[in-house]
Amino acid sequence: MHSTAMLALLSLGLLLSPLAAQAQEQKVKLQVEVVLASNKGDAVEPPELAQMKETFRKQNFSFTSFKRLSLETLELAAEKPTEVRLPNGVNASLKLLGLKEGIATVRVEIPRQSGVDVELGRQGSVYQRAGKHVGGELILVLSPPPK
Amino acid sequence: MAGNPACERFIPLLSPYIDGEISPTERVNIERHLSACKACTGRAADLRAESGLLRVGLDMAVDEVDFKDFTQKVMARVTPEKPPLLERLRLSLSEMFLYQRTAMVSSLATAAVLMLVAVPLLLGSRAPTGYAGERMTVQAVRTYEPAKVAPVVMETDNGSTIIWLVDQDSHSHGASPALGGGDEAQSDELEMEEAPLGNVPQKTLPAKKDDPAPKGGSL
Numbered sequence: 017m018h019s020t021a022m023l024a025l026l027s028l029g030l031l032l033s034p035l036a037a038q039a040q041e042q043k044v045k046l047q048v049e050v051v052l053a054s055n056k057g058d059a060v061e062p063p064e065l066a067q068m069k070e071t072f073r074k075q076n077f078s079f080t081s082f083k084r085l086s087l088e089t090l091e092l093a094a095e096k097p098t099e100v101r102l103p104n105g106v107n108a109s110l111k112l113l114g115l116k117e118g119i120a121t122v123r124v125e126i127p128r129q130s131g132v133d134v135e136l137g138r139q140g141s142v143y144q145r146a147g148k149h150v151g152g153e154l155i156l157v158l159s160p161p162p163k
Numbered sequence: 164m165a166g167n168p169a170c171e172r173f174i175p176l177l178s179p180y181i182d183g184e185i186s187p188t189e190r191v192n193i194e195r196h197l198s199a200c201k202a203c204t205g206r207a208a209d210l211r212a213e214s215g216l217l218r219v220g221l222d223m224a225v226d227e228v229d230f231k232d233f234t235q236k237v238m239a240r241v242t243p244e245k246p247p248l249l250e251r252l253r254l255s256l257s258e259m260f261l262y263q264r265t266a267m268v269s270s271l272a273t274a275a276v277l278m279l280v281a282v283p284l285l286l287g288s289r290a291p292t293g294y295a296g297e298r299m300t301v302q303a304v305r306t307y308e309p310a311k312v313a314p315v316v317m318e319t320d321n322g323s324t325i326i327w328l329v330d331q332d333s334h335s336h337g338a339s340p341a342l343g344g345g346d347e348a349q350s351d352e353l354e355m356e357e358a359p360l361g362n363v364p365q366k367t368l369p370a371k372k373d374d375p376a377p378k379g380g381s382l
Contacts, residue, residue, distance in 0.1 A: 044293035067321075075317045077306055112293075120293025121302060129310050130328055133303040137296035140322030160294055 031072045043091050044112055044136065045161040048100055050086045053079040054152025068143070068157070081152070086095040092122060100156070102126075104149040108156055124158065134158060169196060170203055177203065181210045298322040 051065065053072065058080045060066050065082040072079055090098050090110060097111040106127060113121040113133060123132040126146050134142050138160055146154040164302045179185045180193050197204050246254070259267050301324045304314040312328035321327065 042292075043332060045291055056237055064363060068350070071319050071323055072325065074319060077325075112324055118290075118295025125307075129312070130307065130314060130326065131305045132301060132326055135296055135300040135302055136293050137298040137322075138290050138294050139298040140299060140319075140324065142299050143325045145324065145326060145328050158299065160299075161291055163291075 020126060034085055042112065043093050043151045044108065044115065044122070045089055046122060046136065047087070047089045047157075047159040047161045048108075048110065049084060049088075049157035049159065050100070050102060050146070051156055051157055052083045052085055052103070052149055053077075054081045054083075054150075056151055057081045060082060061072050068073045068141075071143075081154070085154075092120075097125075100153075102146055102149075102154055102156075104147050104154060106147055108146060122158070124156065126156070138158065167200055167202065170200060173197075173200075173203055174206065177207050178210055181207060181214060299324060301326060 022145065051068065060069055060081065061083045065084060069079070069082050072082075085103055086100075088100070090100070092098055092110055094110040094112045096113070097109040100108045100110065107127075109125045109127075111123045111125075114125050116147055117123075120136045122134050122136060123131060124134065124142075124144060124146070129147060130144065132142070132144055140159075142158040144156045144158070146156040148154070172195055176189060176193055178183060180190065185193070197207060204245050245251075251362050299322070301316055304316060304326055306314055306328065309332045310328065313331050315327045317325040317327065
């Protein structure tokens, strides 16, 4: 009898645990990449950035070189902004604005420059200019986290 | 001991005979001997009397015993203390593997195959938290002081979005050979190609009014 009650409690706990987890702090993952685009040379490092180069070329940007400076997957929460240190000394700030019907909205702010609100989706990336650096342009690339 | 030599054979069998522990053939032989031997008949009678006395003595002893809660007391002694839940689970599993090994192994193999098939399917189809949307969508763009720039939002054919900040001075002056910073001197202002962004979709996004610092927000 006692063990039956224990098993029932355990089952109830297991059933309710996802709900409890959901009730906790909402978080979303976002891949954030910092790329330096410039006309110095024609290096594309790593080679995966060739797609980004092509995307920019199609939009009439004439950058010849794309170099990845950092790549990280961040976990964004609503209460506390997450900062990404850019090579030019600026701290980009990312924050989860909300989560509605499974779609998260994230605010990315680059002080003294621009702020962007982005609805996250499974496809595409958002390329945000993040200031100048060593003769090129820093670009913040927001993408879905790798599976 | 026995005058009749035949008695020596039958005397050891008398006690089992009285207790009914003898085969029918031997029983017939003993009864035949008893009918002819008074000494053995007397011995058998003595044994019966002893047996009766013993029974009466045992009955009297049993009457003196208190059988109240006898069942509970016996069951309490023969039933071991209930082991903890985990121990019982472990025992159940080990017994299942011991007595229903084939069924258990086949069930586990089926479950493993199902897991191997289902988990990648579920994980593959399930988008991470917050990614229910089809594609990344820019909702709003704002600029901050002291940057004198205007945001340009370009949607690409692969579902991506480029947010570029065009220097308002160079924009208003209509300057521009090549978009994309070259050396340090050039990178101070954003320059456009001859047909800058002319054939690509651009959109104007509202600047947020609730933000203290924003300026601009349109193309």
